[in-house]
Amino acid sequence: MxxxxxxxxxxxxxxxxxxxxxxxxxxxxxxxxxxxxxxxxxxxxxxxxxxxxxxxxxxxxxxxxxxxxxxxxxxxxxxxxxxxxxxxxxxxxxxxxxxxxxxxxxxxxxxxxxxxxxxxxxxxxxxxxxxxxxxxxxxxxxxxxxxxxxxxxxxxxxxxxxxxxxxxxxxxxxxxxxxxxxxxxxxxxxxxxxxxxxxxxxxxxxxxxxxxxxxxxxxxxxxxIHLPNRPLNAHKSTFGKALMIGGSQNMHGAIHMASLSAYKSGIGTLTLMVPECISNVLAIKSDFYMLLQCADRNGIFSSKAIDLLKQNINNYSIISIGNGMQKNNITIALVEQALKSDKKIVLDADALWAAQKNIELLKRSETTILTPHIKKCPI
Ligand SMILES: NC(=O)C1=CN([C@@H]2O[C@H](COP(=O)(O)OP(=O)(O)OC[C@H]3O[C@@H](n4cnc5c(N)ncnc54)[C@H](O)[C@@H]3O)[C@@H](O)[C@H]2O)[C@@H](O)CC1
Ligand SMILES: [K+]
Structure with a gap:
């Protein structure tokens, strides 16, 4: 072609x-x-x-x-x-x-x-x-x-x-x-x-x-597009473990839709880290992801999210962050933590706003994917 x-x-x-x-x-x-x-x-x-x-x-x-x-x-x-x-x-x-x-x-x-x-x-x-x-x-x-x-x-x-x-x-x-x-x-x-x-x-x-x-x-x-072969004796852990961080009160749709992409691409296991206030609605919506719930404050992640991510980050091979999170200091701290890790990272939505607070962190040796539309990241 x-x-x-x-x-x-x-x-x-x-x-x-x-x-x-x-x-x-x-x-x-x-x-x-x-x-x-x-x-x-x-x-x-x-x-x-x-x-x-x-x-x-x-x-x-x-x-x-x-x-x-x-x-x-x-x-x-x-x-x-x-x-x-x-x-x-x-x-x-x-x-x-x-x-x-x-x-x-x-x-x-x-x-x-x-x-x-x-x-x-x-x-x-x-x-x-x-x-x-x-x-x-x-x-x-x-x-x-x-x-x-x-x-x-x-x-x-x-x-x-x-x-x-x-x-x-x-x-x-x-x-x-x-x-x-x-x-x-x-x-x-x-x-x-x-x-x-x-x-x-x-x-x-x-x-x-x-x-x-x-x-x-x-x-x-x-x-x-070079998709790896899927061996017949494979199991779910063969295909990577993804953590998707996002969501806030009344904003559960974005992370749910993003999770569909991960699922369709063939990820092995998928976990959504979300504020407690939206975990019930997500639990009803889907069978294919697990939930890592975090205490919320006024409809967004509370500061406990920072320790929760620290304790869990090494269980995953790839992290996406940003969908429906909203712009606040916790979002900035979580994005920083993700970028400082050795994981592959996908930054979307409010994480793109957070990343520009400390742009140097984008210079990493692991893969970092930015997914802006033109209003989030004007040329
Ligand atoms: N060898 C090449 O460079 C090739 C060029 N090709 C064609 O050539 C085109 C580019 O050619 P050109 O660089 O000559 O550019 P254009 O043919 O797009 O137009 C340039 C001309 O329009 C005038 N002009 C620009 N804006 C104007 C305006 N607002 N009102 C009135 N006049 C205006 C300029 O003064 C200039 O005379 C390509 O889009 C393509 O169609 C193709 O044939 C392929 C090969
Ligand atoms: K033309």
Missing amino acids: YPAFIHTQTTARNIDHAAIKTYQIPSLILMEHAALKSAEIIEQIANTNQSICILCGPGNNGADGLAIARLLQPKYPNLYVVVPEIKKMSEDEKIQFQMIQNLKIPFSQNLPNVTYDIYIDCLFGNGLSRDITGFYKTMIQNVNTSHSTIISIDMPSGIDSTMGNVLGCAIHADYTISLDCYKQGQWLNEGKNHCGKLYLVDIGIPQILHQKCMDKIKILNEED
């Missing part, structure tokens, strides 16, 4: 440049791969009797659009190209534009009055650098209100490819075909809402360029 990396705007651009400069793969070859792969996907989405309008901006995203038009033309008789800025084109786009003219593919600088069944959005890709205004803004607004199918190439135009913010206005795509790698902005903030169904295509950039990047994020696929 093609390895799926997520990069920021700068890293994705540097990778493109390195492919061209260091590996001497001509930009037009990468573009042809991009266009061929994109055309293949478009052909799965669009019937040949549907009308297609391809919107081409002033950079290489626009050049992709022109190459796609050239490849689709033989199959789609009702194909039209819009190139708003004929005098301001990247070098590659000029070459692609010449071919469009040679093939007599119809084009204009303005959006035609008729509505097309499909719009291919190649206005801006990874090179968007400021708010969209003027005629590009009007064009995007018209296409968004057309009720037609919109397919964006690389990025929905108007979405910042690093943070996913809308710059001025943005295409609301039904499909986005990401070239070479995913862009971080497809996954964050408004970006996620604007991409529609996301595809990733290989355009022939050497994989080593992704692997060498320091700031890469990789989406795991089945080949990356």
Whole structure:
């Protein structure tokens, strides 16, 4: 399977440049791969009797659009190209534009009055650098209100490819075909809402360029997950002992749901350390975990939790902490204790808040997994 990396705007651009400069793969070859792969996907989405309008901006995203038009033309008789800025084109786009003219593919600088069944959005890709205004803004607004199918190439135009913010206005795509790698902005903030169904295509950039990047994020696929074999003569202690610390009055759901993940992943034994005030409700909810109850105070762990953890911690091989705990001094003390231990640790929810009180403790030799969502741990 093609390895799926997520990069920021700068890293994705540097990778493109390195492919061209260091590996001497001509930009037009990468573009042809991009266009061929994109055309293949478009052909799965669009019937040949549907009308297609391809919107081409002033950079290489626009050049992709022109190459796609050239490849689709033989199959789609009702194909039209819009190139708003004929005098301001990247070098590659000029070459692609010449071919469009040679093939007599119809084009204009303005959006035609008729509505097309499909719009291919190649206005801006990874090179968007400021708010969209003027005629590009009007064009995007018209296409968004057309009720037609919109397919964006690389990025929905108007979405910042690093943070996913809308710059001025943005295409609301039904499909986005990401070239070479995913862009971080497809996954964050408004970006996620604007991409529609996301595809990733290989355009022939050497994989080593992704692997060498320091700031890469990789989406795991089945080949990356190495689950150990479960021998037939195994018993519950073969598969690790987990302790999950969390919960508070009216907040028993989070730790219960987290326990389902541990159970599904195949943990040998599972114990939930919770304040007494929620232990009855948890005991009724599940048969697959044991409970280590701790005296509570005002609905949260009392200070006795610190000694309780000290006495019990060595019975476990992995500890998760944080679900539904709330932000208080006991949470900070328990997180510190867990991080100072030699156990594998998963920090979630309020434990992430507690961990940043003493960030040095995160420098540990054992595995530490942080599971933030964007509001708990903004980038
Ligand atoms: N060799 C390469 O580098 C490849 C690039 N590819 C395509 O090229 C794209 C990146 O190309 P570019 O770097 O030329 O970037 P874009 O094509 O995304 O746009 C850059 C151009 O848009 C202008 N611009 C930026 N923001 C604007 C705004 N708000 N309003 C008006 N004009 C604005 C810039 O001045 C520049 O002229 C990728 O997204 C991808 O589609 C692919 O063809 C694959 C190969
Ligand atoms: K685009």
